Amino acid sequence: MAVHTALSPEAFTRVAEAYGLGAVREVTPIPQGSINTNHRLETDAGRFFMRHTTVRSADDLRFESALLAHLTEYHFPGPVLLTPRTGAPFLELEGGRVSVFRWLPGEELRHPHLTADHMESLGTELGKMHRDTQSFSGSRENPYGPETVRQWLVGLARHPDAELASVAQELERYLDKAEAVRQGLEPRGVIHADLFMDNVKWLADRVGAFFDFEMACREAYGLDVVITLNAWCFDGGQYLPELCRAFVRGYQDVRPLSAVERGNLFGHALFGAVRFTSSRIRDYHLSPLPADKLTKKDYRTYLNRARALAAMGPQGLFELLGL
Known part of the structure; x- marks a missing residue:
């Protein structure tokens, strides 16, 4: 959601025409994220979220589109993807592909405002997503599995x-440990794979919507749970037991x-x-983009999580989760 590609005013006009949105009134860049260029688009037809990607393939975007349509059929709270006049789920534009979504109402919640009730609701909705997509036939393998991450680490x-x-x-040692303790076949299905705080909208104390399904793929459900x-x-350099247990519950x-x-x-x-x-080292710490083009995220916050997990071990995690 960073601003990687500078789009001309004519490009936004073309998007509005292709999607039947009327005249463009205002365009606001959104500097959060890592690999895409996103904007808030105000038109005669209302407010929209516009994503321009030079990374996602056509097949990736078709998978996302089909998944969102499936979730809508199950009345799952997710984003509404618009279709351009061509009928395709995206628009080819400026060396990339554009997707346009209705602007989602609600707000994002962060610490210290998160409560156990919030986390229990979040866990419930993730469980519903995993349940409701069991009949979804689309397939996309995890593009960021252990082999890919190991290649990143070898380069770093x-x-x-x-x-x-x-x-x-240090991370390579943790990766070795993670791979060594994951054993046996486990249930797999569609996972979000990127359900961060900025990918959930809240309406008061309930989940309004999950969004940003770009990373969605077929993987172990348990991976989605712990991501x-x-x-x-x-928060504050440690896992919060009350929130952990409420989420798992x-x-x-x-x-x-x-x-x-x-x-x-x-x-x-x-x-x-x-x-x-x-990925935070690669996409943020080493990014050449200035602060007004990319909201940086410190990789050390996730390094602290890895170190905390390595120190507590499997039994410590079970105790943390109340399992």
Whole structure:
């Protein structure tokens, strides 16, 4: 959602015409995120979220479109993707592909305003998403699995910055540990894979919508659980037991975790912490974009999660989650 591609006023006019949105009144860049260029688009037809990507393939965007349509059929609270006059789920524009969504109402919540009730509701909605997509036939493999992350770390370990090289080597050890403890077949299906605080809208105390399904893929459900847990239940350098347990409780009210899933949670959680530490180094810390084009995220916040998990081990995580 950063501003990677400078789009001309004519480009926004073309988008509005292609989607039948009337005249463009105002365009506001949105500097959060890492790999796309996003804007808030005000037109005669209202307010919209416009995403321009030079990274996502046509197949990726078709998968996302089909998934959102499936979620709508199940009345799951998600974003509404608009279709241009061509009938395709995106518009080819300026060397990339544009997707346009209705602007979602609601607000984002962060610490210290998050409560156990919020987390239980969040867990419940994630469980519903996993349940409701079991009949979805679309397929997309995880583009950011262990092999990809290991390649990132091998490259970072050769970086001339000695601190980054040292961190990369530390993360490789954590990745080895995560892979070693994940064993046995476990249920797989469609996961969000990126359910951070800025990807959920709240209407008062209830979840208004999950959004930003770009990372969605077929993977182990448990990975989605702990990616979300890592994002929401860690603050001030530590995991917050009350929030962790409320989140897991809400999830299991809808979809109880099997024994093998519970056994693999630690490996997934540690992998997730390594994966997002690595991507934040690549996409934010090493990004050449200035602050007005990209809202930076400190990789050390996820490195702290990886270190905390490595220190507590599987049994410590079970105790933290009340399992």
